[in-house]
Amino acid sequence: MSDVTSTQVQLAARPTGWPTEDTFRTVQVTYGDLEPGQVRVVNEFVSVDPYMRGRMNDAKSYVPPFALGETMTGGAVGRVVESASDDVPVGAVVQHQYGWRDVVQEDARGFQVVPEIPGAPLSLYLGIFGLTGLTAYVGLTAVAGLREGDTVFVSGAAGAVGTAVGQIARLLGASQVIGSAGSAEKVELLTGKYGYDAAFNYKDAPVRRQLREVTPDGVDVFFDNVGGDHLEAALDRMNTGGRVALCGAISQYNDTERTPGPDNLSNIVTRSLTLQGFTLPSYMDHAPRFQELMSGWFADGRIAYDETVVDGIENAPQAFLDMMRGGNVGKMVVRTNV
């Protein structure tokens, strides 16, 4: 055993509006010998996710805010290099929530051993095999009650959750899948590789108009990652009895002023719509069924994926900001083991 230096990114200040370089600081932490029950893990990938923006505020939410001056927590996947635990041996692949650091040393109970994925990178544990994929699955099934034949609209469809939603919706019987994204390249990816029936670039023209044009039969299920004008546009197009799974509102996370909501909420009453917000912690009991389904679909070659990989833990803040601005296709991850 020996000391090891870990490079970690901490929250240095709570941002107002968009995070800046003052929001984060990179520090070196030295871990000494393992204590009994501990393991040392060298991360391969760490995750940057939209929900992290909310945790940078000092506000009550479903997860507590990040602590100032502590290392940013969040999803990560790595390999055990030293172990003082019988449950988590050296060489095991583990996923955990210790976040933005290249090496982590903690009690073994904080790590979950996972199998290697044949023919695919471990980063998928942060994407379609992980909480990202589970978010898509839970939102479509437990929240929106997806039924065979539904027309599904996904906002921010080329993002991490979005690419999973479109594919899972189709695999579970949706008749039409329609998505929005923020560039022509992403739109082409959606209608090509991801098999969307229709997609549009929300920067080209008002969402309200574009969505109307591509949803002649209305929308039964709307999976919203974006909020704002996307929610308003969808409420115009929802069919009677339609269901909206509200996963996020990335368009507003960095707003410094309150933004008025859609002008057509009365449709919720007249069309008997259900809008349900959800966050993953309440739905972890769906994980085993999801993992079973996703493993089968993946093995059958029915799952496509994209990742946007940024190298170096010290670049996690930049990766996070790029992701918030839509610079990613599929899951944005930081490769730490470079």
Add this chain to the structure above:
Amino acid sequence: MSDVTSTQVQLAARPTGWPTEDTFRTVQVTYGDLEPGQVRVVNEFVSVDPYMRGRMNDAKSYVPPFALGETMTGGAVGRVVESASDDVPVGAVVQHQYGWRDVVQEDARGFQVVPEIPGAPLSLYLGIFGLTGLTAYVGLTAVAGLREGDTVFVSGAAGAVGTAVGQIARLLGASQVIGSAGSAEKVELLTGKYGYDAAFNYKDAPVRRQLREVTPDGVDVFFDNVGGDHLEAALDRMNTGGRVALCGAISQYNDTERTPGPDNLSNIVTRSLTLQGFTLPSYMDHAPRFQELMSGWFADGRIAYDETVVDGIENAPQAFLDMMRGGNVGKMVVRTNV
């Protein structure tokens, strides 16, 4: 048998904004001898309800718009005075949807025979015993999933649906019932006769501030009849996992411009809220259970009620407008048999 003259109120023009005297016209219709299977009913009470404003527009909704130049349809209760049907005899009390007229003659299948209510007027069939009470019951149970111990907030609580919601919520186990209304007298009625734990006059100060003051423990179920600033205020106060039954938005029915929605919809995600709009036609299967419960509660003296009675079918438009402006306490009805 003999001819009879029926005074009826028709929709003469579709209103923009608030209905005016040009919106309606009163006509005399003569009914001749009964055809086989028909009955003739002299109404005692006809109903004026907020949802009727939506039907005056030429817009697709859950019920088709009123036809121009035809008599306004809606709930009514009366007695059979002539009958050519074995199923609906002379003297029977019937409720029906033929609306704003003092006499109606139609096929017996359009009428439902109901028992007299011991010690109470037949107008209760338009109120707590009728679709109004059922709306309250369905919204609390099937839509909002009321649980024992919930704190319930009702907007427009002194109205027809509102007075029913507060009482039913309490009878079904709500721990706290809180309401808003539009006058000091109504507020006193809520905290007095109707046993609300707290109530406030929404004209006194911003709803957002007043609701915060009377909900130290937050809100689990919000039954919304008003919309607008009430929905925004409630979203601020909803507890995690809270449920909102959206029944109506009377504050906006006469708007001529679209009104932006609440500025705090992001709470729907972070607090895992469910907002569900509903209209009664989808929930009629709950009627038998509701009638059983309500009959029992009423017989036990556990149901209070108020009615605002306007005399004369020709005054139905004025009664409707008064109700839309909050001039009623409890159910607003028009007494036709004067």
